[in-house]
Amino acid sequence: MFYFKLAIRNIKKSLGIFAPFLLATTVMFAMTFIISNISFSKGVDKLRGAQYAQFMMFAGLFIVIVFSVIIVSYSYRFLLKQRTKEFGLYNILGLNKRQISTISFWELLIALIITVITGAIIGIILSQFLFLVFVKIIGANYFNLGISPIAISLSVIVFTIIFCLLMGFALITIRRHSAISLLKDNSRSEKEPRGRVIISVLSLLLLGTAYFLALTIKNPLVAFFIFFIAALLVIIGTYLLYMGVTIFVLKRQKANKAYYYKPEHFITTSSMLYRMKTNAVGLANITILVTMTFVTIATSLALYIGVQDVVKDLFPKNTDIKTYTGSISENKNRLNAFIKDNKLENHDLSTYSNFLIQTTFNSDTADHINISSQKAPVDNMASLLFVTRDDMVKLGNTIPELKDNQLVMYPVLGKVNAKSMSWYGEDLSIIKASSKLKNLPSNYAITTSLVFVVKNEQELIKLNELFNVNNKSEMSDGGAQNVKSPINTDSLLNISEKKQRDLVTKNTDKINVSTKTEVQELMNGLTGGFLFIGFILGITFILGAALIIYYKQISEGAEDKRSYRILQEIGLTKNEVKKTINSQVLVVFFMPIIVSIIHFAAAFVMISKLIKLFGVTNMSIIITVSISTIIIITLIYFLIYRKTSKIYYRIVER
Structure with missing residues (x-):
């Protein structure tokens, strides 16, 4: 009971640190519950055309579960890094590693209970609203969505497994470090990385290969299989790009004395170079998530809009x-x-x-x-x-x-x-x-x-x-x-819609009746499922990117605070410090969004081929939707970064 009370006190006392983690777990639990509740609800079976959308739901549910593991793990590892000093202090005060692990267990159990209760409440409310959106998208008229016991059970089981994984992270962190190393762990700085020419060349080769596959593909059927290979190459290439090419460029800037020995360039280049190993992973994560947001939303929306024209062309008369x-x-x-x-x-x-x-x-x-x-x-x-x-x-x-x-x-x-x-x-x-x-x-x-x-x-x-x-x-x-x-x-x-439905039942081996109503419902169910899941995944990806950006601002602000204070003490003015901070923030802001747009532009040809599998060949629709998606997501990204950058400024200037 002592450890349970201590765990509750820790969460209350360190709520500012625990809040982002609890927010991440609650949001991902709610997303998982929403998709699974709609997928498994008996109400969906009563929607015409929904059987085609259910397959999309299950595919989307799998992606959200995998993404939940990644985001929640990322959040907890950040939380652990912030609390290693506290663990070290416990060790010095007489608690052994087993007792510290027990405290972590109770903290995670309390967090799991909060996540399940809060996430379920939010999920139940939002699933009702989103079900109405889903029904509207597929053109159905049944609006009764129940609460699926399977959805609740599945969500609880998935997040229980995820929290068991988090407990494993905590045990490894606590047991592998001594009290002194725990006290110093969150204040360690990265050593200056090497030039990494091989990694840089490999990243360019992987990205070049992916771009070549995307730009030269002609057959839509082949594009479907090549897409996954190209996507994997882009993901690996993006990580290597930030870990190799960015360091290579920063080292070239450092070698350029005319550029480097200016206050704003000197501080920004040095700061980013020494921490680029950690920065690289975070920036790559943001880039991949933003690119995935572009692809999922643009593809699903272009498909849904384009198919409406396809149905019109198929049926000059109904x-x-x-x-x-x-x-x-x-x-x-x-x-x-x-x-x-x-x-x-x-x-x-x-x-x-x-x-x-x-x-x-x-x-x-x-x-x-x-x-x-x-x-x-x-x-x-x-x-x-x-x-x-x-x-x-x-x-x-x-x-x-x-x-x-x-x-x-x-x-x-x-x-x-x-x-x-x-x-x-x-x-x-x-x-x-x-x-x-x-x-x-x-x-x-x-x-x-x-x-x-x-x-x-x-x-x-x-x-x-x-x-x-x-x-x-x-x-x-x-x-x-x-x-x-x-x-x-x-x-x-x-003929009337009622007559259309009656005629379809009279199909024989000699007479085939196809109606616009029947095909429209079939296509709405299929493409509506794509659109709904596309937006759910898009929202999830952008929330993940926002979370990573937030964590980056906090961790980098904490690391830069001491450095900027020293620089001010040796003569750098407050305006020069602010100018340097702005320079670094702008570089870090623009890099992921520019790389994401380049990735999407290279994938555009392949995406248009995939959409063509559904008969959508109107390139003006695909181009318009793609450009609109990029503009809207970029604005959302800018608002997220502007909001979170204030946290960085407050930490550094404090």
Whole structure:
């Protein structure tokens, strides 16, 4: 009981030191509880499209748990460094290391109880609010979120494990040091580091490799796998950049006598050089967290906004009824029967026939396309849609008269300027369109996508048969069979949302009904989950960066206080001290944000490729969202740094 009371007294007495740690643990517990409560709540099962978002939730929960371990451990290690002198004093006063460890145990247990109670209360309140935001994002209308026992249990178990890890840190710190070393531990200064040329070169190689991968990637599917490799290289390269290149630059500045022997440069350079080993890790952490904030928020927001345009392009009218099992005349008869049976005759019908293929794409020259049965690299895949002139005119398009073996090409995605095409031995002449086709549903594509308008249905059937005859797939017994691409006939119409839901239930193996309402809910559930988790992670990352900045200001202020006092005693004026402090703060402020922007700029090409996997190809949306995200996060970062820098000034000037 004595140790328990002593632990409570220590926390009350040193609340200024314990408060940031308790704030960190409480915030991370609340974040973990919020995501897990929404993920495991039975209310989510009643939301249309939410099943797709739940996967995003579980992925986000894993990231937050890992991040919680990192941030809470970082906070406690800082707390331990501030309290090593106190531990040493206990040792001198007669307490052995086991007794000091017992005090630390009770302190951590009290902190865990405070964290769980406070974090749960905050989490329950915020989870209700954020659930409403989540429901709004995915376009659902169910607003009842309960409290999940699984979420509470999971959060408590995770943080109990984290606090056990913290107890391990405390035991190691207490047992590895003597009373004298504990008294002096928090006042030790770093030795001047070496030049670290090898580390500097290695950091540039890693970052250069990551940037090269990000900037040269072409295939979106490949980009998905390369992204994680590039991200790992950037993380390692960033740590080495601060530990190597920054020290190398500071040493060059020190060697430059004309620059170095000025009061503001002399003090700033010397101060940062001697402590750069510790500074490097903190600055690298801030840079990585800010970069992750840029990536998560910009990607999720661009995806969510871009997909709304994708759904609009997929559905010029809100319902598409498709059949694809017979000839064109048979298709039309089947559609007419379905439309008559469901009383859809008076809904502004538009009907067109088409066939769609995914094929290897060989451009022999700048003016000629060769489509043949010979396989080309996967990077040359293309989506080709063939329609007839009469159908496109009925959809409201103006198209010139066409002859046999003549077609009009409409590039949807990718740049193709061919004037002729060889279609399995059939020579075709291409007329390049000067505008886009109107009222034709766009095809989901992540590679080159083209629409070809042919003269009439006979030409459509001829080109379709050439494809079917010349394409075979390998069978397990070593033989081959023809790959059939049927001619589809689609009827487009606008009907009520209730009628859309009724028609979807009437899908058969001969009739396929897809509606804007159905697809919009599916995409909202998927991209809404991305957006929600993206913002939760973005907030978490920026809070982590704010916490690290705060700790840096306190620790550096404490270390610089004595140095600046000595400098004033030997003749440096208060204005010169303030000018020097401003110089150092500005350098430390700008470095992480500039490096983060460079990282994000290099990753932009890869991010745009990843977003393209969802059919979002509007680069203006991606660019606008990315620039807006950088500006807003930079302003938030500036406000955080401005607020925390006052703590540094107060400590130094005290």
